[in-house]
Structure formats: C-alpha cells, structure tokens
C-alpha cells in the first residue's frame with residue numbers, strides 16, 4: 001500500500017512539474033503561417049522569393065489536397081485537427097459546429113495540434129494572430145497564451161504582421177500560428193489569377209520574409225521550423241468547388257531537423273496531414289481521433 005502511495009505521489013509530482021517528463025523536441029520553435037486563398041498557380045506566376053526560400057531550403061508540395069467543400073473553415077480545421085470534416089463537424093464557415101463532432105475534449109473542442117501541444121507542454125509559450133476572426137473559434141483558443149485579431153485585414157494592412165513581429169521578439173513562442181487573409185481578399189475582389197491577385201501574393205510573400213527576419217532578430221532562427229500552408233485555392237471570383245485550382249494547395253516546410261535541398265514531396269498529402277506533421281516536431285502523442293499522417297520530411 002505504501003509503495004502504491006509513493007508511486008501515486010511520484011506520478012503526481014511528475015505530472016505537476018510537466019517539464020520533468022518533457023519529450024525531446026526536434027526544434028524549439030514552430031512558426032506556422034497560414035496563407036488564405038493562395039493558389040498553387042499564384043505561387044508559380046508571382047514573384048515569391050520568400051516562399052521560394054522556404055521551399056528550396058526544405059520540402060514542399062503544390063498539390064496538397066483540400067477537404068470538401070474547398071472553403072476556409074473546413075480546411076483550416078482539417079489542418080488543425082488532423083481529421084476530416086465528417087469527424088470535426090465544421091462543414092461551412094460558421095463559428096459553431098455544423099453537426100456533432102465525433103469527440104470533444106475537456107474544453108468542448110475537437111482536439112487540435114494546439115490542444116495536444118498544450119496538454120503535453122503546460123508551460124510552453126503558444127500564440128496566434130489571425131486576420132480572420134473566426135479562426136479563434138477553431139484553434140481551441142483557451143489553450144493559447146496569446147490570441148490576437150487585428151482590426152483590419154485589408155490588402156496591405158500591416159497590423160497583424162507588426163503584432164506578430166513584436167510577439168516573436170518579446171516571447172519567442174514555441175508554437176505560433178499566423179493566418180493572413182489578404183490573398184483571399186484579392187481573389188474574391190479582383191479574380192484569382194488576376195494581376196492584382198498576383199501582386200498581393202508578392203506582398204504577402206514579403207511579409208513572410210519579415211517574419212523570418214524577426215526570428216533572426218529574436219535569436220531563434222536556427223532553432224525554428226517554418227511551415228507555410230494554404231487552405232484552398234480559387235477560380236474566377238470564388239472557391240468551394242472541385243476544380244484543381246480550388247483543391248490543390250501549397251505546403252512548404254523548412255528549418256531545424258527538416259530534410260534540406262528543396263525536395264518535392266511526392267507522397268500524397270491532405271490538409272489533415274498538417275497537424276501530425278507539426279506534432280512530430282514536438283514528438284507529441286497522436287490522439288485517437290486524428291486520421292492524418294506525418295509527412296516524410298524529417299531528417
């Protein structure tokens with residue numbers, strides 16, 4: 001009995017300390033940048049030196065496939081949860097669930113990569129800046145230290161970018177997610193594949209460059225993994241359909257512990273493979289409710 005008590009006490013102490021049981025991380029920081037409405041064609045046709053840098057330093061695909069419908073919420077949620085729409089229950093851009101999710105965690109959220117990170121790393125810094133406010137409903141935001149929605153997401157707005165740069169420099173987060181909405185605005189406003197659209201792709205590419213620079217200024221660059229991922233593409237003035245312009249999206253990853261040299265990912269990739277891939281950087285457990293697979297991008 002005494003032995004059992006000592007074991008229970010020791011286990012409780014280990015759990016309470018958190019860090020005592022921490023797993024080895026492949027990198028100390030993940031900077032995950034979500035590029036809303038970025039078409040693979042847009043990357044091909046625009047000047048994108050910073051996207052190219054991430055792709056050429058690490059691994060990438062332009063053919064990561066959306067879940068359906070090819071709209072924002074289902075695809076962001078698939079990336080966050082590692083699961084398909086039928087499981088997490090968000091079929092459109094509503095803030096609430098469209099139908100009953102197959103699981104809910106203690107905060108009444110479907111388990112995201114952020115939830116899992118928090119569960120295993122109670123003291124780690126985790127932040128989110130999102131130009132589209134609805135994302136705060138999808139990330140299990142209560143497990144974040146910092147969540148910010150800029151007052152504007154107009155094309156050229158730098159508020160979210162400036163907040164991001166300041167936050168990275170001040171807090172050096174272990175896990176950070178930024179969603180930039182501006183490319184999608186350009187698509188809806190001027191047509192996906194218009195000159196204005198491609199100019200906005202280049203503008204946002206510059207923002208990514210500034211964020212990479214911010215990690216250098218913060219002294220964490222060498223210990224970062226950078227992830228670029230688009231939720232859906234677009235055609236004419238919209239998206240939601242089943243053309244490849246809408247359904248094929250970019251994924252690029254580079255940094256510490258990631259295979260180098262601009263390897264094209266030839267394995268199949270779905271949106272719900274993003275969460276397990278990010279989870280692998282931190283060696284997180286794989287929740288039973290996930291269905292995606294970590295991509296073969298690690299050294």
Ligand SMILES: [Zn+2]
Pocket residue numbers: 036037071072073184231232
């Ligand atoms: Zn979107």
